[in-house]
Amino acid sequence: MELLFLSIGLIAVLGDFFIPLILGKKYPKYSSLKDTISTLGTKKSPVKKQLAYWLIILGILLLTFSIGHMFVFLIYTWKEILYILGIIIFGVGCILSGIFEEIPKGSEETLSGKIHGISSGLGFLFLIFNSLWMFFIAENIELKIFNICCFILGFLTFIIFLVSNKRDGLTGLWQRINLATIYLPLILNYIILTF
Numbered sequence: 001m002e003l004l005f006l007s008i009g010l011i012a013v014l015g016d017f018f019i020p021l022i023l024g025k026k027y028p029k030y031s032s033l034k035d036t037i038s039t040l041g042t043k044k045s046p047v048k049k050q051l052a053y054w055l056i057i058l059g060i061l062l063l064t065f066s067i068g069h070m071f072v073f074l075i076y077t078w079k080e081i082l083y084i085l086g087i088i089i090f091g092v093g094c095i096l097s098g099i100f101e102e103i104p105k106g107s108e109e110t111l112s113g114k115i116h117g118i119s120s121g122l123g124f125l126f127l128i129f130n131s132l133w134m135f136f137i138a139e140n141i142e143l144k145i146f147n148i149c150c151f152i153l154g155f156l157t158f159i160i161f162l163v164s165n166k167r168d169g170l171t172g173l174w175q176r177i178n179l180a181t182i183y184l185p186l187i188l189n190y191i192i193l194t195f
Contacts, residue, residue: 012065037175038116059097102116130185131147143192
């Protein structure tokens with residue numbers, strides 16, 4: 001059972017790196033370094049439907065992965081509950097991001113764009129904090145320093161991601177670095193807690 005949930009988590013994490021890369025090749029002038037993953041889902045994108053489907057699937061995979069976490073904790077305190085809640089909120093954020101498309105750069109803000117941005121942003125924030133909650137969880141002694149480092153890096157790269165569009169224009173790169181800092185501890189924590 002644990003291997004099944006781990007496989008689901010790995011499919012979600014690896015898919016979130018490789019599927020946007022594959023879809024990006026079908027979108028002329030799309031740059032993985034400069035453009036966010038959400039850019040693939042705007043009205044102008046030739047792969048908007050494929051990205052929408054992927055984000056919904058990603059959300060479902062993450063929600064399933066969160067169920068797997070319910071079996072690995074020995075006790076349930078506020079830390080464990082917030083940890084699982086972080087995965088759930090990120091998963092729901094992915095589903096909403098798939099349903100409500102992002103607006104193209106320079107376009108007027110729409111309700112769909114607002115819902116996409118808020119659900120995506122909240123999902124990222126909640127998952128960033130998972131490394132902090134795991135730092136305090138007693139069962140995970142082996143990765144305490146790793147988790148606090150990932151929390152700091154996740155928080156810093158999220159801030160850089162938010163301001164990068166106005167500074168260096170490498171928004172896509174910073175988004176992917178941020179994803180790496182939040183996905184890597186998610187998988188490693190599960191492995192340590194389970195095996």
